[in-house]
Amino acid sequence: MKREKLASQLSADLAVLQRKWHAAVQSGQALPSYEEVMLGSLGRLADNMALLELSVARPGVTRTGRYVQQWLGDERWDIPLDTLSPDCAMALVQVASSALQNKRPYLSTAHFVRDGIVQKYVLLALPTASRWGNTLVGVYVNEDGLRYNLLDAIFSSTDDGIVSLTAIRGSDGRPFDFQIVHLNEGASALLQQSVNALQWSLLSGGRNFLCEPAVMARLLALVDSGGQDSLSIDTDNRNLSLGVTAFGDIVSLTISDITSxxxxxxxxxxxxxxxxxxxxxxxxxxxxxxxxxxxxxxxxxxxxxxxxxxxxxxxxxxxxxxxxxxxxxxxxxxxxxxxxxxxxxxxxxxxxxxxxxxxxxxxxxxxxxxxxxxxxxxxxAEAKIAHMAHHDGLTNLPNRALYQERLQQALEQARGGGGRVAVLCIDLDLFKNVNDSFGHPMGDRLLRCVADRLRAQIGGNDLVARLGGDEFAVVLASVASPNEASDVAARLIELVSAPYDMDGLEVVIGASIGIALAPGDGDDCDVLMRSADMALYRAKAAGGGCHHFFEKEMDRQAQRRRDMERDLRHAFARGEFDLHYQPLIDLAEDRVSGFEALLRWHHPERGMVSPADFIPIAEDIGLIVGLGEWVLRQACLEAARWPNDVKIAVNLSPVQFRSRNLVQVVISALAQSGLSPRRLELEITESLFLADSEANLATLHQLRSLGVRISMDDFGTGYSSLSYLRSFPFDKIKIDRSFVKDLTERPDCLAIVRAIAGLGRSLNITTLAEGVETVEQLDALRAEGCHEVQGFLFSPARPAAEIAGLLMKFGHAASKAA
Missing domain, CATH: 3.30.450.20 (PAS domain)
Structure with missing residues (x-):
């Protein structure tokens, strides 16, 4: 559970930094200024930043945060790159060079070995221009993912060569190269290069038989599929046999010389x-x-x-x-x-x-x-590596991978015999106090003691695992009833809560447990684990020191929302959002007068997610501010390519008004894109006036003073629409689609549309009708004097690449704006 929190925080940090970089890019400039990106508002992120200057005679790291100093093992500033450890220097140069080459942020991963532990790090490089004319690259560094023990014992002296590689993945998440993280003398002899020359080198830049395209292709394929492989390599004077084992991004090679x-x-x-x-x-x-x-x-x-x-x-x-x-x-x-x-x-x-x-x-x-x-x-050696891939390095308990494998086996057996399987998620209470008071070494000792107690209690076909941090989990492969699972949970809480003697110091912690039972609470690993995790949250919320069963009816909606929140936090960083554009048709001239920018979310598993489902959640958790800023910038940049008389309409959330920097965001988007303010329409809803209306009105007047047009969306569905028209001189009101849908069947809908259209004419406000789907609806709206329409009758929202075709279709020249 804590691992997911750390991963979520890491994704949020990366999204913040990338938004900050994009927001600082000025019109006509390839790179934003160093001052706007790196100074003033990084907050805690500054601890994870390193500043590189590569365009000098001796490239180096000019500034470092506290976290980066620990990572480098050097607290100095102005450190030449050639004095750093080769693994750190190579990772920094690679990600910074890629960012400079692409002139945009570049995300990469790297693996490092520290005291026999392989650690995975995420690096995000942000290229900037300085006032002195040179380029500076800020690199964010943070640890991510599992750690792997690579004990020197598995590389014991042998004539065979043993090599450990880590896969390097690109921005698309796919592996494309390998880095050598460990090797023995036998491997050095067979590869005919020194250990120092091979350690930390990339296969793509090497000069040995492992770097051959055919060998690389087999290794990359094995990373995706996992498992084992073997291949033979025949050179002019040697015949070699390779055995390969892959687990995750770690690949173990054993090389035997069979030339003789x-x-x-x-x-x-x-x-x-x-x-x-x-x-x-x-x-x-x-x-x-x-x-x-x-x-x-x-x-x-x-x-x-x-x-x-x-x-x-x-x-x-x-x-x-x-x-x-x-x-x-x-x-x-x-x-x-x-x-x-x-x-x-x-x-x-x-x-x-x-x-x-x-x-x-x-x-x-x-x-x-x-x-x-x-x-x-x-x-x-291979068995040792396989054991480490499936066991926690601190406690030697099974890790998440082995836990899920054994849970899957238990579920398959239960399906055949009609039995029950119980999953218990265990989180330690007060453990953070031990870490904070006595330090992490004491915390690690305590985790080992907890693991020993759990291991002694759980045996047979059951399994206890450490999933990370202070989170453990148990699989009860066969339980007769919920009461049996409840009894086990109560015993484990009592067992873990008993005092620990740590060198004469009595340490007391507790435990909270969430329980899920298969098949009732889920019949596959992921569903069952999520159910137990939600039950654990309930136990923690109840004050801890207790266990709680998953309750499907009470938690279904909360589960769906949590899943959506989690996915939303990652979606922006992963580039899953896109803008589509729906044409607005001028009825008097029968042509496209503009487009409404509509946000689309391409979820990798759920497909297209409706804005009605994710926008309210994005507003609740505060993501809408950054997301709305991105929408505004992208829409303005796209509209700047259209003919000069074609407008762009962008929806604003009330939450964006609370940020109090909306006017500056609009000014920046217009300046960056070069779009005329008169071509930008900002659409708001009546809910904007329900809170802090005076401040919101002041913001609206500031926006209108820029020349931007203001439109009221979903008109007629709120409580005080007419009073709002008195409060602010809107340029346009949009008739809600609910009135248009039954326009030709219900006289009351026709009367409402007629009244709104007449109100618009009287106040000199443009009226637009949404949701037009039939010719009959179009004829009625034209007869009532509506100025503009939009709907599926003309076109659904389309990607930006199709806009030129829509302009031609509706009789508008598709030339780029001057």
């Missing part, structure tokens, strides 16, 4: 006798060993005479006899094991091997020459 095996045809005796790989020849009919080399004798521990009295079965584990025998029956002239086999050494030790064989004639007997590659240590 590939060249066995050139010199069989030399290869066999002196080869450091264990090798033998066995009889194809009896499986008796006919010959073994010194490496096999040393590796397996049998003396040569003993080896030559044995058969293959004696080095196979009994449970694999059948599988080995079947493989021998199916072998052709050559053989390479597709997976691992298990062999037994003389002391009973079990090893994992890969075998390569070829049919030969040895001393006039038909046999097989076999070479053995011991992959035991490699598999241990």
């Amino acid at each position: 095996l590939k060249k066995r045809e050139e010199s069989f005796r030399l290869l066999f006798d002196g080869n450091p790989m264990p090798m033998w020849v066995f009889d194809a009919a009896t499986t008796e060993f006919l010959n073994v080399n010194d490496a096999a004798v040393q590796h397996y521990g049998y003396d040569r005479d003993a080896f030559l009295r044995m058969t293959l079965r004696e080095i196979w584990p009994r449970d694999e006899w059948a599988a080995h025998s079947l493989a021998l029956l199916q072998v052709g002239d050559s053989y390479q094991s597709g997976g691992n086999w298990r062999h037994l050494k003389a002391d009973g030790t079990e090893i994992q091997v890969m075998t390569f064989g070829r049919r030969v004639v040895f001393n006039d007997r038909e046999g097989f020459l076999v070479a053995v590659v011991d992959v035991t240590e490699r598999r241990k």
Whole structure:
């Protein structure tokens, strides 16, 4: 739960910085000024900012915030880039150079290793122009995502090369490159470059076989799909075998040199006798060993005479006899094991091997020459990496990935047997006080103690995991009733709430638990977790120290709203919003007089979301101010490309008036776009006058003094429309679509339209009717003297690319404004 909060805050920070950059761009300038973007109002974001100057003889970081200083490990200012650690310097140069090249903000991610921990960071570069004529780039740095332990033990000494890569993703979220974050000496030897030269380098700029396009393509495909792969690389003088394992953005490579095996045809005796790989020849009919080399004798521990009295079965584990025998029956002239086999050494030790064989004639007997590659240590290393990918580095409990996997298994089993599965979300009460009072090391110790207590209590087919921070979760794979889940939750709260002895200091915390039961509260992982999470919120709201079940009827609406809020906070930063434009038709001249800009949200999962659903929520959570500013700027920029007599209408929210900088925003949008104020119409609703009407009226008069036209939207649906017309001299009133819909069927609707049109003529106010869909409605509105109309009869709202066609369709030249 806290991880999601941190991710949400990170997205909000990125959105704020990008809006600030775009708002500072002046008309005719490629880059905004450094002073407008970086000075004065960054607040807490300043701690995460670094200022780079690249256009000097010795590029460097001129200013840093406190967070960036910790990240760099250097509290100085004016630091040359070539004195920083290579990983930090490379990440800063890459994102800053991309921002300068594109002349706009550039978002990137990077991975760093600190004390054996791989950390993922998000970097946002903001290019600016300074008053001295050079360019400065502000880079926002913050940590994001999971941390991975890369213990040096998994890179233990071995002839095989072991390399760990992290995927680098572009602005579209797809991986396009890799960075080497760790490697052993074996990898350095096989790649024929020093460890220092390879560490932190990008594959795209490298000079070894991993950088080949075909290899890169296989690695990138594996990042998307996950799992394992293997491939062979043959160069002029070497033959290599690569084993690849991917989990998330981390890719583990093991490289084996099998050159000598590939060249066995050139010199069989030399290869066999002196080869450091264990090798033998066995009889194809009896499986008796006919010959073994010194490496096999040393590796397996049998003396040569003993080896030559044995058969293959004696080095196979009994449970694999059948599988080995079947493989021998199916072998052709050559053989390479597709997976691992298990062999037994003389002391009973079990090893994992890969075998390569070829049919030969040895001393006039038909046999097989076999070479053995011991992959035991490699598999241990891969298993260690796989364990770390599925377990929390601090507590060694299962992490979110393994938790979801086990939950999915429990749900599938329950579906087949008709049983129940319970999910318990656990959040520690008062844990923040421990961190604040005694520091994070004490907090980490406490989390390990909590994990030990939970691990001791939860066993069998059930699972306890740490999801992040002080949040834990439990899967009860089979519960007989809600009472059983309630009893478990009560025991866990009592268990976690018992005092902890920390070096003689008594520490007391508590726990709150939310419970969801499948199938009633959801039948898949995500739904069930969300249900338990909502129940946890209820438990926390009740004061903590208790558990609460999910209640579907009470929380359905709250769940939908929270989902919408979360998605809205990310939508702007992800570029999911777009503007469409609906034509306004002048009835007297039968042509397009303007367009209304209408906001559209392309949700990646829900598709097109109705503005009626998301605009009220955006207003409630304060996003409408920044979103409305973006709409105004984009609409003005687009309208500046149209003929001079075509207007643009933009809707304003009452919340934008409360920000008290609306007039400045309008002035900036007009200046940036070069649009004439007389071509801008701002549409407001009657709700604007319900609160602080005097201040809002003053703002309206300021806007009108600029030359901007003011229109009242949805006229006739409020409480005091006529009094509002007395309060402010509107340029236009828009007749609500609810009156137009039944215009030809209901006399009362016709009477209302007639009255509004007459009122407009009397007050010299333009009247526009919305929602026109039929020719009959159009004829009636024309007869009643309405000036303008809009609706599906003419066109729905269309993307900006279709505006030229609409202008031509309705008899208007589509030339660009001068």
